Amino acid sequence: MSEKKSFIYKVCLLGDGGVGKTSLVLRYCEGKFKENYMMTIGSNFSTKKVELEDYPNFDIKLQVWDLAGQKHFSFVRPPFYRGSSGILMVFDLTRRSSFQNLLEWKEEYEKVVGTKPNILVGNKLDLAEDGEREIGTQEGNSFKDEIGALSYHETSAKDGRGVENIFKEITRDILEKSGKI
Numbered sequence: 001m002s003e004k005k006s007f008i009y010k011v012c013l014l015g016d017g018g019v020g021k022t023s024l025v026l027r028y029c030e031g032k033f034k035e036n037y038m039m040t041i042g043s044n045f046s047t048k049k050v051e052l053e054d055y056p057n058f059d060i061k062l063q064v065w066d067l068a069g070q071k072h073f074s075f076v077r078p079p080f081y082r083g084s085s086g087i088l089m090v091f092d093l094t095r096r097s098s099f100q101n102l103l104e105w106k107e108e109y110e111k112v113v114g115t116k117p118n119i120l121v122g123n124k125l126d127l128a129e130d131g132e133r134e135i136g137t138q139e140g141n142s143f144k145d146e147i148g149a150l151s152y153h154e155t156s157a158k159d160g161r162g163v164e165n166i167f168k169e170i171t172r173d174i175l176e177k178s179g180k181i
C-alpha cells in the first residue's frame with residue numbers, strides 16, 4: 001500500500017461584506033446555512049479535509065480564512081493574507097458593486113503575497129434565479145479573464161449548489177501550481 005502524502009494549505013476568501021464568504025465557509029465546513037446576517041469582525045478560520053477522488057493517497061487539509069470585508073477593517077487584513085496558497089474572490093450575483101470592487105481586493109491581497117491561484121465565485125445563485133440577478137454568467141466569465149482568475153463558478157451558500165466544487169477546484173489548482181500533481 002502506498003503511503004499517504006499530507007498537505008495543508010491556507011485559502012483566503014476575499015470580497016465585500018455581505019457577499020456570503022462566512023456562509024460559504026459554514027456551508028462547506030459544517031453543511032449549515034444561517035439567514036441572520038452577522039458581520040465578520042477581524043477574521044475566522046475553519047479547517048476541513050478535502051477528498052480528491054482521483055488522489056486517494058493524498059491527505060489534504062484546507063485552512064479556510066474568512067476575512068472581514070468592510071473597508072474600515074483594512075488594517076487587520078495583511079497579516080491574514082500571509083502564508084496563503086490560494087484565494088476565492090467572492091461577489092454577490094445580485095449586487096454589481098461587489099463585482100466591481102474585486103479588482104481592489106485582489107490588488108490589496110497581491111501586495112502582500114503576490115500572485116496565487118485564484119477562482120472567481122458569484123454567490124447567491126438562488127436569489128439570482130429569483131430574478132434579482134445583476135451579473136450574467138457570460139459577464140462573470142469575461143471578468144474572470146480580466147481579473148486573472150483560473151475559473152468562474154456560481155454558488156449558493158443557501159442551498160449548497162457549487163460550494164464543494166469551488167473548494168475542490170482551488171485545492172487542485174494549488175496542487176498543480178506547486179507541482180504536486
Ligand code: GDP
Pocket residue numbers: 015016017018019020021022023024034035036037038039040066069123124125126127155156157158159
Ligand atoms: P460575508 O460578510 O461575505 O461573510 O457574508 P455572510 O456570509 O455573512 O452573508 C451575508 C448575508 O447574505 C447573510 O444574511 C446570509 O444569510 C446571506 N447569504 C449568504 N449567502 C447566500 C446565498 O447563497 N443565498 C442567499 N439567499 N443568501 C445568502
